[in-house]
Amino acid sequence: MNADTTPSYVAFHGERLLAQGDLRNVVTAIKPLADRGEAGVLVFDAASQQVDFDLRGTLAEVLARLPANEPVADSDAPRGRGRPKLGVVAREVTLLPRHWEWLGRQRGGASVALRRLVDEARHASADTDRVRAAQEAAHRFMTVMAGDRPDYEEAARALFAGDRDKFARCTQAWPADIRDHARRLAQPAWPG
Structure with a gap:
């Protein structure tokens, strides 16, 4: 996924995929669990980075605190060199x-x-970068959600070796939602 698209999120409650989609929908799905004091909810962004939220207050208050999808230009901020209206940023x-x-x-x-x-x-390097990004996202997710599962290490080796069949065999016994999401993340890493 590139930076120009709306980020996608997934939320897991234990071994179960609770919600997926845009940030507002995922937070709306996890808020009732937080209100009940239930633990074990993990949210990941499209790159499988864990994301935490301040879930205190009403749903409307929580949603109001979420970051906007698009950065808003601060018209009072001093402009640096470059052509900011064209997206040009001056750096050293x-x-x-x-x-x-x-x-x-x-x-x-x-x-x-x-x-x-x-x-x-x-x-x-577009193909190499795509494969590497998929491997890293799948590995981050697997480490958190399946790091203590049988065949985790072999699955990780298969992921980085580009061995789709071995990866499938190693992840087969994992809980279905974790297995399926790891496979979805790894899909762009496979050749052909």
């Missing part, structure tokens, strides 16, 4: 003199050359 890059000399000789100057090089590298 440290290079050796020979790198600056080469960049200075390129058509369009250093910034154009650097953007072109980054775009070419992103394009060339």
Whole structure:
């Protein structure tokens, strides 16, 4: 999932998938459990990072505290260098003199050359990056939800080795919701 799409979340209560979807829907689903004082609810974002929320107060208060989907530009904030309306952000890059000399000789100057090089590298490594991101997301989720399950270590090895069949065998005995979500996360990591 890229940064341009709305993030997706999943919530587990113990071994059971409780909710999935946008942040508001997931928080709405877990709020009653928090109100009853039930523990064991874990929420993960699309990259399988655990997310915590302040669930105190009414549902409306909790939802009001959630971060907005889109960052809001602060019109009173001082503007830095670059072209912020176009999404250009100025940052510091440290290079050796020979790198600056080469960049200075390129058509369009250093910034154009650097953007072109980054775009070419992103394009060339898109498949590798997709596989790595899927492996890391699946592994983060598996570590939290299945780290003490039988065959966890073998499943992790199979995930990073690109062995879909072995991964399926190693995860077969896991609780269905955990197994299915781990497999969904790992799907982009498999060849072909």
